[in-house]
Amino acid sequence: xxxxxDRAPGRVAYVNARLLxxxxxxxxxxxxxxxxxxxxxxxxxxxxxxALDGVTVIDCGGQCLxxxxxxxxxxxxxxxxxxxxxLASAARAAAKGGITSMVCLPNTDPVIDDMSVVExxxxxxxxxxxxKVYPYGxxxxxxxxxxxxxxxxxxxxxxVAFTDGFRAIKDAQVMxxxxxxxxxxxxxxxxxxxxxxxxxxxxxxxxxxxxRLGLSxxxxxxxVMMIERxxxxxxxxxxxxxxxxxxxxEAVEAIRSAKARGLPITCDAAPPHFAxxxxxxxxxxxxxxxxxxxxxxxxRRAIVDAIxxxxxxxxxxxxxxxxxxxxxxxxxxxxxxxxxxxxxxxxTLELYHNGHLTxxxxxxxxxxxxxxxxxxxxxxxxxxRPADLIxxxxxxxxxxSADKLLSKSKNSPFDGRLVQGLVTRTVIDGxxxxxxx
Amino acid sequence: MNGDTEPFGFPHRHLLGIEGLNxxxxxxxxxxxxxxxxxxxxxxxxxxxxxGRTLINLFYEDSTRTRTSFELAGKRLGSDVINMSVATSSVxxxxxxxxxxxxxxxxxxxxxxxxxxxxxxxKLLSEKVNCAVINAGDGAHEHPTQALLDALTIRRRIGKIQxxxxxxxxxxxxxxxxxxxxxxLTTMGARVRLIAPRTLIPTGIEHMGVEVFYDMREGLQDCDxxxxxxxxxxxxxxxxxxxxxxxxxxFGLDYAKLEGAKPDAxxxxxxxxxxGVEIDSEVADDFGRSAIHEQVEMGVAVRMAVLEILTANxxxxxxxxx
Numbered sequence: 094x095x096x097x098x099d100r101a102p103g104r105v106a107y108v109n110a111r112l113l114x115x116x117x118x119x120x121x122x123x124x125x126x127x128x129x130x131x132x133x134x135x136x137x138x139x140x141x142x143x144a145l146d147g148v149t150v151i152d153c154g155g156q157c158l159x160x161x162x163x164x165x166x167x168x169x170x171x172x173x174x175x176x177x178x179x180l181a182s183a184a185r186a187a188a189k190g191g192i193t194s195m196v197c198l199p200n201t202d203p204v205i206d207d208m209s210v211v212e213x214x215x216x217x218x219x220x221x222x223x224x225k226v227y228p229y230g231x232x233x234x235x236x237x238x239x240x241x242x243x244x245x246x247x248x249x250x251x252x253v254a255f256t257d258g259f260r261a262i263k264d265a266q267v268m269x270x271x272x273x274x275x276x277x278x279x280x281x282x283x284x285x286x287x288x289x290x291x292x293x294x295x296x297x298x299x300x301x302x303x304x305r306l307g308l309s310x311x312x313x314x315x316x317v318m319m320i321e322r323x324x325x326x327x328x329x330x331x332x333x334x335x336x337x338x339x340x341x342x343e344a345v346e347a348i349r350s351a352k353a354r355g356l357p358i359t360c361d362a363a364p365p366h367f368a369x370x371x372x373x374x375x376x377x378x379x380x381x382x383x384x385x386x387x388x389x390x391x392x393r394r395a396i397v398d399a400i401x402x403x404x405x406x407x408x409x410x411x412x413x414x415x416x417x418x419x420x421x422x423x424x425x426x427x428x429x430x431x432x433x434x435x436x437x438x439x440x441t442l443e444l445y446h447n448g449h450l451t452x453x454x455x456x457x458x459x460x461x462x463x464x465x466x467x468x469x470x471x472x473x474x475x476x477x478r479p480a481d482l483i484x485x486x487x488x489x490x491x492x493x494s495a496d497k498l499l500s501k502s503k504n505s506p507f508d509g510r511l512v513q514g515l516v517t518r519t520v521i522d523g524x525x526x527x528x529x530x
Numbered sequence: 531m532n533g534d535t536e537p538f539g540f541p542h543r544h545l546l547g548i549e550g551l552n553x554x555x556x557x558x559x560x561x562x563x564x565x566x567x568x569x570x571x572x573x574x575x576x577x578x579x580x581x582g583r584t585l586i587n588l589f590y591e592d593s594t595r596t597r598t599s600f601e602l603a604g605k606r607l608g609s610d611v612i613n614m615s616v617a618t619s620s621v622x623x624x625x626x627x628x629x630x631x632x633x634x635x636x637x638x639x640x641x642x643x644x645x646x647x648x649x650x651x652x653k654l655l656s657e658k659v660n661c662a663v664i665n666a667g668d669g670a671h672e673h674p675t676q677a678l679l680d681a682l683t684i685r686r687r688i689g690k691i692q693x694x695x696x697x698x699x700x701x702x703x704x705x706x707x708x709x710x711x712x713x714x715l716t717t718m719g720a721r722v723r724l725i726a727p728r729t730l731i732p733t734g735i736e737h738m739g740v741e742v743f744y745d746m747r748e749g750l751q752d753c754d755x756x757x758x759x760x761x762x763x764x765x766x767x768x769x770x771x772x773x774x775x776x777x778x779x780x781f782g783l784d785y786a787k788l789e790g791a792k793p794d795a796x797x798x799x800x801x802x803x804x805x806g807v808e809i810d811s812e813v814a815d816d817f818g819r820s821a822i823h824e825q826v827e828m829g830v831a832v833r834m835a836v837l838e839i840l841t842a843n844x845x846x847x848x849x850x851x852x
Binding site for chain 2 (some may be wrong): 234240241242243246266267270273274277278290321330
């Protein structure tokens with residue numbers, strides 16, 4: 094259930110927990126003491142017995158206590174597409190999913206390419222008092238890929254990084270100038286890696302499956318082409334580049350070798366691309382129509398390997414709410430994208446349950462890694478850090494059910510999936526905003 | 531130095547750029563220019579040094595101050611001065627630069643002053659004519675008389691160039707003024723810093739003996755002189771910065787950004803200024819610190835010296851072709 098947080102949290106001791114802090118490698122019994130909006134103490138000495146008068150004690154019942162999750166790629170729909178998602182509905186879904194910070198895409202209407210829109214989004218999110226929202230600024234005005242947006246002023250007003258979101262920056266000269274300009278202020282540019290002139294018109298991964306279904310394909314090469322071009326532009330400009338939601342073997346190989354050469358490149362993967370393959374489309378299931386498209390099983394396994402060996406730096410939900418009118422259509426006409434806030438932790442924990450990662454490693458992709466990349470204060474269990482916490486049971490099983498999602502749109506590619514890992518409490522700035530039954 | 535045959539210590543036929551000049555040659559030009567400053571402040575500004583000589587101003591780009599400055603310099607020294615601008619010349623009818631040069635050459639001018647949007651055009655012209663050629667700005671390459679007038683301004687204000695810390699700020703990429711100043715100031719022993727967004731810093735410029743900064747406050751720290759450049763929008767194909775308000779916010783010179791510079795730091799600008807773009811009006815009009823009008827005054831003196839010296843060298847049997 095969602096809990097309306099009280100305004101003055103005071104001091105709270107979360108005791109009898111398994112502490113997990115990926116930033117320090119801490120994995121052991123103990124508790125966390127919060128004072129107001131900050132973490133006051135972390136460790137085995139924080140117990141119910143040691144709590145002073147006036148400290149509220151919350152017994153975690155031996156469950157895991159970790160930093161709140163940071164989801165670095167979320168589309169919020171507001172302003173402009175409030176019928177698909179609002180800051181309020183996304184914030185409730187995020188709280189349920191254990192996400193205490195979201196970084197939202199600029200492809201809104203109006204686009205986040207102006208200081209006033211950055212401030213609008215930040216202020217509206219603060220009014221919800223739930224998950225923190227950090228906006229991306231657009232790289233180009235109107236995300237049109239033509240003129241550089243006011244990156245410096247946008248950063249000063251609160252944009253944490255820059256991307257044109259769903260759109261790749263197609264023109265190499267524009268991308269070069271944007272990267273060069275961004276480097277002036279040491280700003281991070283994130284790119285949706287897809288060569289639009291090759292992907293245009295495609296609706297799923299190009300190959301046998303698309304041919305059988307009679308659907309036009311998006312060649313896998315469209316992804317690696319854009320990544321390789323951008324790697325060359327990193328060489329040219331020296332700018333930091335982050336590549337979003339990689340989906341193919343070739344993309345993994347290109348990024349792995351660029352990193353080995355010491356280039357300042359990072360990337361993330363989204364749960365659908367390490368948990369599903371194009372078979373999920375089955376009989377024209379539009380909830381599995383994603384961008385980038387679901388690929389082959391060999392690609393999925395390559396993404397898992399890339400997560401294990403550190404080629405992938407972060408995991409992000411790529412939450413893209415689409416209403417029924419956009420999804421209840423013939424496959425080719427349906428919108429791309431899937432919701433993911435409420436399934437981010439559980440699907441990521443499949444990597445732990447399947448023996449690919451330790452619990453601590455899995456959490457790192459959702460906490461300290463994105464925090465470091467975007468220079469956020471959150472994502473750590475340490476004194477003086479924001480009291481953004483989750484309590485969760487990594488083993489508790491549940492079934493993803495579209496109609497039970499809190500997101501305003503229900504288009505989950507994981508609908509019907511049995512998963513493990515349930516968030517039982519979400520704390521933001523010292524206030525509990527979600528408790529599971 | 532061949533002091534006997536070159537009375538001014540400047541053994542060159544043309545002035546195509548600052549690159550390659552040595553400190554003695556630069557000093558020779560500045561010393562001679564110095565002598566004209568006082569003359570230009572008298573009621574009688576004329577001296578018959580170039581009597582009978584012909585100077586042609588050949589301007590392929592619009593210019594007010596540089597063309598006027600050369601015209602005045604020529605006239606004050608008694609030369610005949612012809613101004614040719616693109617709008618009125620046969621260039622409009624499709625004549626190439628070399629054909630125009632040959633045509634003009636046939637009229638036996640003594641000095642050709644050329645401004646052209648293409649880098650290297652002054653050099654090309656100099657290879658085709660018998661007279662002295664002065665580069666008044668070629669593309670993004672050089673503008674040597676601007677650097678000389680800046681140097682004269684600095685020398686008169688501070689007494690020296692060597693050891694000064696000088697920041698050149700703004701559109702370095704498209705600026706011939708920046709390149710000429712980098713050559714001159716580093717040759718004379720100043721420590722030169724460049725400050726601009728990365729999109730306006732040309733590749734490899736750090737190999738020209740300068741330090742590059744991307745933050746105004748950091749770059750202006752302890753500077754003796756701040757040289758602002760004009761944003762050359764006419765040369766910007768594509769976008770190098772997002773907006774004028776963002777440019778001014780981060781790279782426009784105002785008192786706040788000037789705080790870290792030396793308290794008496796000199797403010798310079800080659801003009802014409804874009805107020806509120808690269809420079810705040812308050813700073814530009816600061817009587818005590820801004821040398822902007824003095825720069826214009828020095829321009830005439832410097833051009834008189836260059837005209838006098840190059841014309842004298844015309845009679846020299848073996849001037850170096852620089």
